[in-house]
Amino acid sequence: MTTLNEPLYRDDYLNAGYGVKSWFLTLDHKRIAILYLISITFFFFIGGFFAVMLRLELMTPQGDIVTAETYNKLFTMHGIAMIFFFLIPSIPAVLGNFFVPMMIGARDLAFPRLNLFSWYLYNVGGLFTLYTMVTGGIDTGWTFYAPYSSSYTLSDPVPVVVGVFILGFSSILTGINFLVTIHKMRAPGLTWFRLPLFIWASYATSVIQVLGTPVVAIALVLLGFERLTGVGIFDPKLDGDPILFQHLFWFYSHPAVYIMILPSMGVVSEVVTCFARKRIFGYKFMAFAIMGIAVLGFLVWGHHMFISGQSIYAGLVFSALSFLVAIPSAIKVFNWTATLYKGQIEFRTPILYAFGFIGLFTIGGLTGLFLASLATDVHLTDTYFVVAHFHYIMVGGAVMGYLAGIHYWWPKMTGRMYHEGWAKFSALILFVGFNLTFFPQFILGFMGMPRRYYVYPPEYQVLNVMSTAGASILGLGYLIPMIYLLWSLRKPKTAGANPWNSTGLEWTTPSPPLPHNFDEVPEVTHEPYIYEGGSHPHAVPVSDHEAAHE
């Protein structure tokens, strides 16, 4: 903690070194988080560009701006960019990297070099994928289903498969780093049940990354092997089994949804308690629910395969198990609402996004039950209902949580405050734009419009036009934050150490933090969210830090 006797200015992590080398060879988890932020934002806008093209094509029933082949490539590359290169690394690699050490009172992650290495792996994987995107694309769908991908497609999936394989290791290494850090580097007194829920969420996510990702890596290796050597693994013509690919793929890719959503749930828990000025309702239930979702998430993958030729018996089992996931998910939603109940809610930008998350995740989760039921799924499989469902989870849930976190921690990461009015405005239009884009897709899917076609019968046009109109509002809702967040970097670092009066350890450091986070390792003597009853033991007089930055 800064006192008046010390020099008035100390270098924060952003000023601690200058030049390209100080960034590209940095071992500071905070700088690596910023590197990740730049990389994933780049891929977010690439994926967004493909989405714009898709929605433009779907404005009219006939094909107008692209051919059928190009359309197949567009939705494939949209999915690959958004899922593998944006959503999966989004919160863990950016906010987790930055805040997992800070929230447990550590000076860095357990393996700083491994952390930097995983950022490089991410970019190498990204380069392979970009190479394919600019040299002809890939049309297999982001799921790479065999035998189409291994034997029939005219595009070349191998570079992307290699890219996603490499990216997988980046994800595994981040997971291992977090697990070791959370086990071994917690501040004295920070017992498991004093951990902020964001740490629980990061822990559960890491478990999934470490245990799930190797399986998709194996599936992709086998796919590449079959394609390059002609040895039959998945292609029935070569005595392979195509459903085996789906088993291996979804063993990872269903839990991957929880890699996206659990960190968002962690962020929402932080934001809801902070801006409702209340303890989280049912802390232990929240922690167990996170772990429960992570484990149960591994038992349900077959719900993606009800009509694939999987046995009816397995379908029944997977259907029943899928319903179980609803229980911990519901616990979380109810506990957030119970936390908000009678809270003194301060309507700042982060909690607006958290509200968006709670509502949209609930819709996404409940529509998932339609798809987990065997009978309704037969009707809804591969329709726009599925597209709408997972966008409610991934965009309405995961991205809203990511933006809640970015807005909550931006003052800590940069030392600057963004323009509150613009931020609230864009949170609002994101919510409106999102629902206008994706709600009509539920109806379209229910009416029977299949996904992945670039032409459709004219009676579907009105709803498709609504969806495209919504997408343009949604796009604006993503551009505005880019502008005001970047704009805020021109201002002096006056956000103060703890602008929201939060109780987390990360807020006891100056904003932006010093290179080693804490001068003294903090000692923790209490549960995480002591918001009732005015000031809390961690409160650092903001004036100290403002003095430190004059």
Added chain:
Amino acid sequence: MIVPKKIYYRVALALLVLFILTIAVAFVHLGPFNVYIAVTIAVIKATLVVLYFMHVRYHTRLTWIFASAGFLWLIILFVLTLADYATRS
């Protein structure tokens, strides 16, 4: 902790013996038991590698938990996948 080299040599020798045994058994016709024996030997070999070469034997309970979690998840993968393959009509 430092493991005496002697132990590594013994484990390596055991692995070689099991390897030769695997090949030898393959030449004896035992019907379905060929597979069972081959898989059993493979499991023993893997266990030796994990316990000694990967040092799990000398580590804390936490390491044991994580190492077993990997195998537990492998079992989940096999059991639920077989729930499909074993019940196809």
